[in-house]
Amino acid sequence: MDELSRLFGLAADHAAGFRRSLPDRPVGVPVDQDALTEAFSGPLPAAPTPPERVLAELIAAAEPGLVANAGPRYFGFVVGGALPAATAADILAAGWDQFATNAVTSPAAIAAEAAAGAWLKELLGIPSPASAGFVTGCQAANTVGLAAARHQVLADVGWDVERRGLLGAPPIRVIAGEERHVTIDRSLRLLGLGADVVEPVPAGPNGAIDLASLRKVLREGSPGPAIVCLQAGNVNTGACDRLREACELVHQHGGWVHVDGAFGLWAAASPATRHLVDGLELADSWACDGHKWLNLPYDSAFAFCARPGAHAAAMSYTASYLVGSGGVPLGAELTAESSRRARGFAVWAGLRELGRDGVAALVDRCCALARRFAAGLTSAGFEVVNEVVLNQVLVGFGDDARTDRVVAAVQADGTCWAGGTTWRGRRLMRISVSNATTTEADVDRSIAAITRLATL
Template identity: 85%
Template sequence: MEDFRHLFRLAADHAADFRRSLSDRPVGVSVDRAVLAEAFTGPLPAAGRPPEQVLADLVAAAEPGLVASAGPRYFGFVVGGASPAATAADIVAAGWDQLATNAVSSPAAVAAEAAAGGWLKELLGIPASASVGFVTGAQAANTVGLAAARHQVLAEAGWDVERRGLLGAPPIGVIAGEERHGTVDRSLRLLGLGTDLVHPVPAGPNGAIDLASLREALRAGPSGPRIVCLQAGNVNTGACDPLREACELVRRHGGWVHVDGAFGLWAAASPVTRHLVDGLELADSWACDGHKWLNLPYDSAFAFCARPDVHAAAMSYSAAYLVGSGGAPEGADLTAESSRRARGFAVWAGLRELGSGGVAALVERCCGLARRFAAGLTAAGFEVANEVVLNQVLVGFGDDARTDRVVAAVQADGTCWAGGTTWRGRRLMRISVSNATTTEADVDRSVAAITRLAG
């Protein structure tokens, strides 16, 4: 076969140069989208071009539209930046080009997932007997967890949903916090359950589910098969639901507990923040992202299930041509994708690079930097609207219109990037500190820029 060394080195050199530039380049992108689109468009060439030329063309077209989201002053959408070892592993995984369907298609890919899955469960305090599906993001992880929930609550009601579908099935009730993430609702739509069946439970002052209201919902809410969706890490405030008390309530009343812990579940990895997710091990399924706080490459997330048999029953399939299927659930048996990228290599490498102590330190440092953000912006005269319990900071700059102007100005300035959100009827700036390379100097520089622009 052709020697790819020169081509791959060119690609790696460009990737390394981009990563080296992150701390200095403007964080936002001001390029005209029509101009950017024009750089990518044009007729498809009739004849092929050399790979080196194609790579150069791609870099030239993409460079003006690349966002420094992997850098230390990007504070939008709870985005981390892929760690060095995880990035290198992803580069190698692309070269290996493995199909992670099962141990027949790639024994190494499945072995890496099994090992990394064990480490993840240990870090997060999830029972060692739980199954782990390596998926693309919290949307996929929530869908897998709720598919397992749908299977089990209907099976307990005497209904085989995989064979008979939902037509004529006993109605399922879903109890969820009113400040749940939108991916929960989309998962319910994708699973054919719909959002009308959701019984919303009010949230407390900082966004965690109200226990008294949950107790009442379980007592007087939907009867029959029930799924309860809890949250570790409110997308706006970072607040975590009282998982131990909530899970114990559900156990007394019956139902399946699914925890959306896209970023907040990582609180369990540090002894300083572990109390925020006390009792998480009592749930039945969990969703968690790796490309957020763990600083793994996109796309990387995990669907955990306390009942591996239920997990596989909800997600797996078999076929005569599918060699290796039908054994112990692994790989594609635990996800909605059969053709799967071998993302477990990067997960394994990222965890091995950090170690348990490194993951704990990452969580603690980001929480400390979020508090530094809050203190700096409060001292500058602005309102911090939430109790900063994890890595999320909500900031108001007066009325909604002014807050939106400040957010737009910050994004255009390029010193840092933060998004806007609506919480409790107010427009606010939402700051998420999730990157392992962010320093106190980055926070102070960002606070100074926000203060300058708000003035």
């Protein structure tokens, strides 16, 4: 065996061993961050180090600080694990070392993105002519979608924002629910619009945007081009905005609809939950993560746009719709990155592994397990405060201080991991069920641990 094959084999063997250990290892344990940093520190050697030794040193330094977030009992931050075929494809992508700028720099990478993008649009119910940019996460996807929106609403009033910038431009209205995700505000900052531009719309009881209030804001606000940010999957409750009615309302006022669907857009992939995102096809742009509910490796997300010309004009180098083969914008023309890693290979492999039925089953199973969590914790005497419509469960343990103590105890215990959040002025435990390997036994074991720790 040559040295490269041995080195890559050692890395793959260790990675596989780590993944095999996930069902049994503590999910999260207290870490001495200073000691961990010290293990990685020290002077940079003057002389080269043999690659196998480098790999061994990396494993030894990192092991105490690894979190089992890819495992079946990690319920924090709306993350999933990475599917076997997708992980293996990502290993190949690293070995192939392609830079997926366009079909010249890596024809295979762009072809994989094109095929996977078509499958994604089919699964999610996004119109097939829409463009699909492969980005790092929903922060990037929201930024791309809102950049396309900024381009189009200003072009509609005769302003070329890519050439002239925002100084002197007609003012843009940005309307969003008061329970929008923080990435929307950050995208607005990055795009030069600023977070203060947002006209917030109240939310209903479970966190979805209130349509009557949206209608009032649209009717009573200042004239001018409008971008309205809707949500599929409130990060706390899982609630989805009523997309059909909202899109129709916004379009009556000539506005652009952007849907932040980081995880909730996957409701469209299952017949059992598709009604929650009815009308999503009417939007103008969509953001969605792959490394959340689809269980792809980090980092993987998608920016879709119903108007490919606006998408490419906002993101390409010349803002003049640089086109790839066949007149379709591809690769770096649809993202803010030029030297891009070939993340489309893992997306293609993950979708092939699951198939249409597998994606639907994954969504259904996670929703059922979230309901199991809610029922079990309610039976144990704790308060589930949200309507569990998807995979998010909010739990209260009495007053805020006690809830924070329970969350901290659960995280230190290592049986499972759940985060804390603030919703409607209350501190709550947030449980997100997004991992393809989570079982009923994992949920029951986690309920037992939470109950034990909450009653100490």
